[in-house]
Structure formats: C-alpha cells, structure tokens
Amino acid sequence: MPTPVSDSTGQGPRRRTLLVAGAAAVAVSSATGGTAWGGAPRDDAYDASYDTLLARAAEQLTGGAFDAADPDFAAALTALDTQASDWWRQLDRSTGRTALWADLSPATEPGNFGQSYTRLRTLATAWATPGTSLSDSAETADALLDALRFLHSTAYHPGRPESGNWWFWEIGAPRALMDTCVLLRARLPADELAAYTAAVARFCPDPDRRTNSPSLAETGANRADKAVIVALRGLLARDAATVALARDGLSDIRDGGRNSLFQYVTSGDGFYEDGSFVQHGSVAYTGTYGSVLLGGVGQLIALLADSAWAVTDPKTSVLYEAVERTFSPVVFDGLMMDAVRGRAISRERARDHDDGAATLSHILKLASGAPAPYAERWRALAKGWIRRNKVTPYPGLVGIPAIARAKAVLDDPAVPAADRITGHHAFTSMDRVVHRRPGWALALSLSSKRIAAYEAGNGENLHGWYTGDGMSYLYDGDDLGQFGDAFWATVDPYRLPGTTVDTRARDDIGTGGGTGTYRPKNAVAGGAVLEGRYGASAMELLAEGSTLRARKAWFCLDNAVVALGAGIGASEGRTVETVVENRNLHLGGPARRLTVDGRGQPGRDGWSARFERARWAHLDGTGGYVFPDFPGRADDHGLRALREERTGAWRDINTGADTGGSASPVTRRYLTLWFDHGVSPVDASYAYVLLPGASAAATAAWARTRPVRVVANDVVQAVEARRDGVLAAHFWxxxxxxxxxxxxxxxxxxxxxxxxxxxxxxxxxxxxxxxxxxxxxxxxxxxxxxxxxxxxxxxxxxxxxxxxxxxxxxxxxxxx
Structure with missing residues (x-):
C-alpha cells in the first residue's frame, strides 16, 4: 500500500472538469506558463489595457464570433446548451437553501463549493455565448449573481480556514470564480467583485507558494494554474502589480528562477531535456499535468500579448521545444497515451481521447503566439491527428474556442497533414519508453526507486497496482478505442499486458484523502536508443508486498518487439504469471479469430485452453505473437488463453469527490494470453515476440524463419536481428x-x-x-x-x- 501523502505536499488532484458532458468546452484548471521580464506598469497609465485584456479573456472562454449554423459549431453549441440547461433547471434558487445543487450539499464542503463554481462558470459561459437558450438572459444573470453571493457568504470567503483538499481552495474554486467574474464583469457590482477578488487573494495570493503550507514552493502545473488565477484577479481588480506578479511567477522571479516553468530540470517536477515531464516529484505526468501546464502557457502568452505585461522571457523556447520533444511522441492519432496520465486513467470523464484532445487544443493555442517555424510544424501535426481519428472525432470532444482554432487549420490548404511520427524514444527521467512505427506504437511503463510505479489517492486509481510494472500499451491505428473504450473499468487489473505478477488478492489503494505514490526499490529501469530507430530496455522487478523478483527486457525493432524474462522467482506459495496480451475486443460484432500454430480456436466467451510448446498465435485485427526458443528454455507450464466477458463500473476504480465514476455496469470482451510460471517458481523465464499488424501467414513465416534470434536470456538478455545487422543486449x-x-x-x-x-x-x-x-x-x-x-x-x-x-x-x- 502506498503511504497517503497529505495534500500539503503538492500531490492534490489535477482536475480537468469539462464544461459540457461529453464535450470539453473549457478546462477547469488550465495552467499557464509565461515569464516576466519588466516591471509593473502604473495603474493610471494602463487603465485601458484592463478592458482590452478582459475582453480577450472572455473570448478565450466563449470562442468569440462564430457561425452557429456551421455543423461543427452547432454540435458544440448544442452540447454546451444541453449541459447548461440541465444545471439551470436543477439550480436551487430558494431563500433557505444550503446548496446550489442537491447533489453538492452542503455547499460548505470544499469539493461541493469547488464543483458549484465550476457549474456556475458553465452557466455563465452559456449566458455569454450567442445561440444558447440562456444567451443574454437577464433572469440567468441575476440568478448567477445571487448564486455567487450565496457561495461567498456561505462557503468561500477570507474568513474561513482551509480544510480538506487544498486544491479546491487554491486552484479549483478560484479559477472557476475568476472565469465567471470575467464573463459577468459588466453586471457585477463593484463591491461584490472586490469581495470575490479579495477571497481569491486570500487563498491564491501569488503563483509562488502553497497558501496552506507557505514554505512549499509551487512547481509545474500547479504554479502555472495559479499564475492564470492571479493574472485574472489582477485584471479584474485593475491592479497592475498583481498582473505583473502572475507573469513573474511563470519565471519564478521571486526565487531567482529556481522553479521557472521555462527551464529543463534534472530532478523533481518539470520538463527534462530527454523529453520527460514529471509532477509530484516522481510521477510520469506528461498527459495531464504537463498538458495543463502547456495549455496555460499558451493561454497566458495569448492573453497578455501586446500589453505592458507581455511574456518575453527568452527561455520560452523550452516550452516550444516540448511540443515535439515531450508531447508529440506520446500522442497517437490524437489519443494521449495512458502510460503518462497517472491516476487520471481511472477517470470516466477524462479518457485518453479527452486528454489527447485537450493537449491538441493547447498546442494550437500555443501556436497562435509561437514563432512561425514552430507553429507551422505543430499545425501540421494537429491536422494529421484530427484527420486520422475517426473513432472519437475531435469536434465532439472540445468546445467552441478549440473548434475555431482547429477549423482554421483544417480549412487551410497550405497546412499539410503530417504523417505519424516514427522512431524510438527513451524517456529515461520518467521511466517510459515509446516505440513508434508507421501503423502502430508501443509504450512501456516502467518504474524504479526514482519514478513511482503508480499514484493513487483521493479515491482515484484504486486498482493501479501493476501499471508501472512493465505494462505494455500496444496502439493500433485500426483500433483507436483499445484503452479508451471502458478498458480500465472492465479489464482484469491483475493481468495487464507486459506484467509479471504474483496472483495474490490486493486491497483497493488510494481510498483516503490526499495522494500517495509507490516507488519500488529497484535501480534498473530504462535503456538505450540506437539511431533513433531501435531500442533496448530493461527493468528489474521487485514486486510490492511479495518476494517476486524478475529480470525483464524489451527489444524494439522495425516490425517486432521481443520481450524476455528471466530469474523469475517467488516463495509465498502462489502462482506467478506473465501476461503477453489482454486485448479489449469491445462489445458486439463477430468474435475476432484466434489462431494458435495454424489452428483456429473457439470464439465463445468463457473458452480457455493451455498450449504446451506453442510456437505462434495470431489475433485478427491486432497481429501476431511468436514464442521462440532460447538458451535454457524450460517451458513447463505453457501458454494459457482465455476469452471472457467482463463487467465492471467506473465507480470500482474511482470514487473521487469530483472525478468519481458511475456505478452503472459496463461490459467488454477480452482475449488474454499469458504464461503460467506455476506456484513459487524458481528461476523461471519467458520469451515472446509482438508482431503488430502482421497477418497469420506472416506470423507463421516469422516463427519458422526466425529473423530475430534470442541469443541469451539469463544474466544477459540479448537478441540478434540478422537482417538488420543489430545485436541488442542488456547486461545485468x-x-x-x-x-x-x-x-x-x-x-x-x-x-x-x-x-x-x-x-x-x-x-x-x-x-x-x-x-x-x-x-x-x-x-x-x-x-x-x-x-x-x-x-x-x-x-x-x-x-x-x-x-x-x-x-x-x-x-x-x-x-x-
């Protein structure tokens, strides 16, 4: 079990609540980066700038002028209107109320007032957006003003001490409150606006420090989030020094740049030169915290552009380089790889396609203010991602502002649609490996004493025990729903692809307040890259709460990935397994054919079999699997296969206050292949080869001709690809x-x-x-x-x- 870490350590939840159910209109915690170089202008000299920048901030929320008849905009507008209308009908406007919504009662609880402000922002956005049923409604505006008064007097004001999760007090609530004030600024009485900005000043006075723990310096996405909040507060309060403080926080002027968002770090939170992004000290978090930081940087650069507070830090190039160095390798056809999404994998309303769409939107936002060479490449990347994803189309995942940016790219014939990137990427500073070929990609999630095997807490990621034990994510261009189609709610969490596990029963993790991480004691996790094309990686497995030990290695070649395991042992009297595959076959449609050594296998759910000395297998729609001989092979227990229909609920893995999943059952079908190493194995081993996209005939030919040979699988694990002239090895x-x-x-x-x-x-x-x-x-x-x-x-x-x-x-x- 991980030790829960109090929220004062900076490990509060990252929230990306969407304005619209099923359509992300505005991210709740958009982060920012930007830098300060220059002093604070005098209020009187720059008074006109406030109105200009506040209008720009409002346009960032609503999208500005657009054609409501355009089918893409019409869909997003309908989604916004549907969600806002639903919350409008449920809004309690009675005089004796204790909450604004019955399901968020009492309003005094941090999670409840935090989400209440988020819903008010959605209502305000619908009110400020032409074409919704609430557009420019005096009744709606009056009700919103009254709701803000209620929350201020009851729940969120300077006189209350922080309790519960710090994030709601210092980021979640103030961000939504400031956005709402931006939209309603023409209607807000001056004294009420002053009261709200004072409340935010109490809990988020600057981007530099954690208010409930003043000695703790903010880093990464949390710092970026706070910079946005402080900037909006400064604009609303017409306080030039506060706007400058927000800008300066991005470069950490206060502490001489120690926590600047525009630098490469060598430890802790932030961007690394190898493309890694870490948050919470030890978690690979490119896909959530990193994305939020990127989005905020783009937003603040655009917001403050051409003003006295413009971001002019010369080191913004670190952010620009991160688009292709850090983000692009982990985005596959618009999907954000789950290996870098941390505990967010357990969020029903923020799946891989949602976080991928958010990142894509942030990149296009950043492109609007970036130097032309960067912007041109990014727009081409985005165009390729959007065009290739037909399963979860981008316009259905984002709101009007993001659609407007995307349409400008899609409609521009001068912008080419970039092909999928290829190559091998070793993110050594976050124990992640990504191997990309034209039709597929593989991500490896490793862990060590430096990088956590998992993060859990605040009710999130309750079954993430093995996600950092060498889990292998195979992405196929023909099956973009593999991990986004209820995978985490239904998969057997004891049988994640690529992992070697002790089959003991596990308790839920992360059920209490705060978040915690588990870092194993092994040192080895990572590998080498040859010519940017080939890769070899290794991880020593020292299992949590078990005597299980193993030496694991992966060799990534042109059309194959070879996985080796050796020294597998445990002594508790339980079975140990290595999972070759656990493929989501979705629900409905004909069974996808499994062939083993040339023989078709039954397609019914509930079927299982053991294959002694199997040489190869093939799954239609995915590819081939080869089980080669190797020196010292002792295949005593053989390959196991199972077809099953699994039912679960998102609530089983996430009970978070504002991210908790539905208790409604969902069902998916799976095909699982694994090696059974037996009870308390001693020096067991395995070898298998993944041939993504290969036909059954090609798989059989590969198994027969052996173009890649396993030459060692013990204290040295090595393969030889004779056709390519490659010898790859990990020496223990x-x-x-x-x-x-x-x-x-x-x-x-x-x-x-x-x-x-x-x-x-x-x-x-x-x-x-x-x-x-x-x-x-x-x-x-x-x-x-x-x-x-x-x-x-x-x-x-x-x-x-x-x-x-x-x-x-x-x-x-x-x-x-």
Whole structure:
C-alpha cells in the first residue's frame, strides 16, 4: 500500500472538469506558463489595457464570433446548451437553501463549493455565448449573481480556514470564480467583485507558494494554474502589480528562477531535456499535468500579448521545444497515451481521447503566439491527428474556442497533414519508453526507486497496482478505442499486458484523502536508443508486498518487439504469471479469430485452453505473437488463453469527490494470453515476440524463419536481428554475448552495415562510472562519437563510455 501523502505536499488532484458532458468546452484548471521580464506598469497609465485584456479573456472562454449554423459549431453549441440547461433547471434558487445543487450539499464542503463554481462558470459561459437558450438572459444573470453571493457568504470567503483538499481552495474554486467574474464583469457590482477578488487573494495570493503550507514552493502545473488565477484577479481588480506578479511567477522571479516553468530540470517536477515531464516529484505526468501546464502557457502568452505585461522571457523556447520533444511522441492519432496520465486513467470523464484532445487544443493555442517555424510544424501535426481519428472525432470532444482554432487549420490548404511520427524514444527521467512505427506504437511503463510505479489517492486509481510494472500499451491505428473504450473499468487489473505478477488478492489503494505514490526499490529501469530507430530496455522487478523478483527486457525493432524474462522467482506459495496480451475486443460484432500454430480456436466467451510448446498465435485485427526458443528454455507450464466477458463500473476504480465514476455496469470482451510460471517458481523465464499488424501467414513465416534470434536470456538478455545487422543486449553484470563483452551492468546496441558500425550504450541502473565495451570485429577509426565515448581502434576494439552522472541517457558512436 502506498503511504497517503497529505495534500500539503503538492500531490492534490489535477482536475480537468469539462464544461459540457461529453464535450470539453473549457478546462477547469488550465495552467499557464509565461515569464516576466519588466516591471509593473502604473495603474493610471494602463487603465485601458484592463478592458482590452478582459475582453480577450472572455473570448478565450466563449470562442468569440462564430457561425452557429456551421455543423461543427452547432454540435458544440448544442452540447454546451444541453449541459447548461440541465444545471439551470436543477439550480436551487430558494431563500433557505444550503446548496446550489442537491447533489453538492452542503455547499460548505470544499469539493461541493469547488464543483458549484465550476457549474456556475458553465452557466455563465452559456449566458455569454450567442445561440444558447440562456444567451443574454437577464433572469440567468441575476440568478448567477445571487448564486455567487450565496457561495461567498456561505462557503468561500477570507474568513474561513482551509480544510480538506487544498486544491479546491487554491486552484479549483478560484479559477472557476475568476472565469465567471470575467464573463459577468459588466453586471457585477463593484463591491461584490472586490469581495470575490479579495477571497481569491486570500487563498491564491501569488503563483509562488502553497497558501496552506507557505514554505512549499509551487512547481509545474500547479504554479502555472495559479499564475492564470492571479493574472485574472489582477485584471479584474485593475491592479497592475498583481498582473505583473502572475507573469513573474511563470519565471519564478521571486526565487531567482529556481522553479521557472521555462527551464529543463534534472530532478523533481518539470520538463527534462530527454523529453520527460514529471509532477509530484516522481510521477510520469506528461498527459495531464504537463498538458495543463502547456495549455496555460499558451493561454497566458495569448492573453497578455501586446500589453505592458507581455511574456518575453527568452527561455520560452523550452516550452516550444516540448511540443515535439515531450508531447508529440506520446500522442497517437490524437489519443494521449495512458502510460503518462497517472491516476487520471481511472477517470470516466477524462479518457485518453479527452486528454489527447485537450493537449491538441493547447498546442494550437500555443501556436497562435509561437514563432512561425514552430507553429507551422505543430499545425501540421494537429491536422494529421484530427484527420486520422475517426473513432472519437475531435469536434465532439472540445468546445467552441478549440473548434475555431482547429477549423482554421483544417480549412487551410497550405497546412499539410503530417504523417505519424516514427522512431524510438527513451524517456529515461520518467521511466517510459515509446516505440513508434508507421501503423502502430508501443509504450512501456516502467518504474524504479526514482519514478513511482503508480499514484493513487483521493479515491482515484484504486486498482493501479501493476501499471508501472512493465505494462505494455500496444496502439493500433485500426483500433483507436483499445484503452479508451471502458478498458480500465472492465479489464482484469491483475493481468495487464507486459506484467509479471504474483496472483495474490490486493486491497483497493488510494481510498483516503490526499495522494500517495509507490516507488519500488529497484535501480534498473530504462535503456538505450540506437539511431533513433531501435531500442533496448530493461527493468528489474521487485514486486510490492511479495518476494517476486524478475529480470525483464524489451527489444524494439522495425516490425517486432521481443520481450524476455528471466530469474523469475517467488516463495509465498502462489502462482506467478506473465501476461503477453489482454486485448479489449469491445462489445458486439463477430468474435475476432484466434489462431494458435495454424489452428483456429473457439470464439465463445468463457473458452480457455493451455498450449504446451506453442510456437505462434495470431489475433485478427491486432497481429501476431511468436514464442521462440532460447538458451535454457524450460517451458513447463505453457501458454494459457482465455476469452471472457467482463463487467465492471467506473465507480470500482474511482470514487473521487469530483472525478468519481458511475456505478452503472459496463461490459467488454477480452482475449488474454499469458504464461503460467506455476506456484513459487524458481528461476523461471519467458520469451515472446509482438508482431503488430502482421497477418497469420506472416506470423507463421516469422516463427519458422526466425529473423530475430534470442541469443541469451539469463544474466544477459540479448537478441540478434540478422537482417538488420543489430545485436541488442542488456547486461545485468559483466558479461559476454555474441562476441560482445561489457565490463559491468548496462544496455548495449550495435548495428553493423556496409556503411560502418553504430553503437549505443546506457546505464539504466545509474550505478556505474564507466563501461568498457569490447567489439567482436575490427574498427579503423571514429566517424562521430559523444564526448563521453573514447574508442581504441584495432582488431578487437574497446569502447570506453563515461556513464557516470548521465542519468541513464544513451551514449552513441559511429565507427568504421
């Protein structure tokens, strides 16, 4: 069990509540980045700027002028109107009320007043948007003003001390309140507006500190969120110094840039040079916190542009580079990969397509103020993502402002639709690996003593036990609903693809207040990248609450991923399994055919079988699986297969105050393949190959011809791809394989071709100072090498790599 961490540590929930059910109109916690370079202007000299910028802020919420007859806008408008009308009908306007909505009673509870402000913002947005049933309604405006008075007097005012989750007090409620005030500013009496900005000033005085823990400096998305709130408060209060404080918070002027959002970090929260993004100190969070930060930066840059408070920090390039370095590799046809969404995977109303759409929207928002070379590439990326996703179309996921930006790109013939990116990405600072080919992508979720295996808390991610134990996410361009179609509500959480597990029963995690993380004790997690095309990764599994241990490795090649496991052992008397696949077959339609060694298997739910010495399998619509021989193979328990229909509820995995799922049952069908290592195995092992998109005939041919050979699977795990001239290995200690020898633990890839030799070396355990690699063929000279690489040419060349202090990154050389 993770130890719950109090919310004062900065591990409160990230909320991306949508204005419209099923259509994200405005993100509740849009974050910001921007930088301050310059002083605060005098109020009297810049008074006209407030009105200009407030009008711009309102347009960011409503989308400004648009054609309501346009089908795309019409759908978003209808969605906004439907949600707002529903909440309008349920709004309690009686004099003796204790809450604005019956399901958010009493209003004094932080989660309830926080969500109440969010709903009021939705109503205000509908009131301010032409074409809704509430547009410019005097009755609606009066009711909104009265509701704001009620919440201020009852629940959210400077006289109340914080209680419960800090996030509602310092980010959730003040952001929604300030947005609502922006929309209603022409109607708000001056004294009431002053009272509301005073309340926000009490709980969110600046972007720099946690109010309920003043010694705690805000970082990452939390800092960005607060900068937006402070900027809006400053504009509404016509206080130039406060607007400047918001801008300056992005660059952390107060603390000399220590927590600037425009820098690469080497530990803790923020962007890393290898493309990683971490929040809460140890969680891979590109897809939620990182996305929120990106969105806020774009919003604040656009909001303050051409004003006395314009963001002019020269280091904004860090954010611009992050679009392609950090975000693009983890977005697949508009879907945000679940491996970087943390506990958000358990949120029914924020699935991979929702967070992907939010990120896409943020990128286009940032493009509006970015230098042309960046903006042109980003728009092409976005156009490709939008056009390829026919399963969850972008216009149905976002609101009017985002649709307007997207339509400008889609309708511009000068903007090409970029193809899917390809390549291998090792995000060593967050223990994530992404391998991308033209038709598919694979993401690996690893963990170590540096990066959490999971985060849970505030009722979220109750069954996330194994999500960081080597879970493999296979994305297929023909099945974009694999993880977004109720996967987390229905999948067997003990059988996640890629994991090796002790089958003991587990208790729910994260049921209490606050959030907590579990970091295992292993050092090795990560690997090396060769030519940006091939990759080898490894992870030592030290299971939580069990004696289970395993050495796991993955080798990512052009059309295949080879997964190896060795040294698998446990002593508690329970069965240990390694899961090859657990594919969501959705609901309805004909059963997808499973073939094992050329024989079709039954398609009925409830079918199961054991296959001794299976050589290959194929699942229609997904691809092939090969089970190769390897030195020392002892396949005593064989491959297992199961078809099942599984029913669950989102409430089973998320009971959060404002993210809790529905208790309504949902059902999906699954095909599961796994190895049964038996009870308390000793030194068990496995090998399997994923062939995404391959036909049954191609899979059978691959199994027969073995273009990739497993050459070791013990204290060295290695494969050889003969056609490509690639030898890839992870050494768990000093060793030799295929004529290649290494002086200590590390990952090595070598490719030999007619052009010469490419070499990649990494120390994913971060335990060594240097590694000596002896090559099994002659080398005459060095063509190119990193400054950490020294080569002694000759008949048996030795390459010495200074890996100390490199935090697991790849060191490369090209030789002839």
């Amino acid at each position: 200690g000093p060793g030799r394989v295929g004529g290649l020898s290494v002086s200590g633990p590390g990952t090595v890839l070598v490719r030999r071709s007619h052009r010469g030799v490419s070499l990649a070396v990494a120390d994913p355990g971060r335990t060594e100072t240097s590694l000596a690699v002896e090559l099994p063929f002659p080398v005459r000279k060095v063509v190119r090498a990193d400054d950490t690489v020294a080569v002694r040419p000759g008949r048996r060349p030795v390459v010495t790599v200074q890996v100390g202090g490199s935090r697991g990154r790849t060191h490369a050389a090209e030789l002839v």
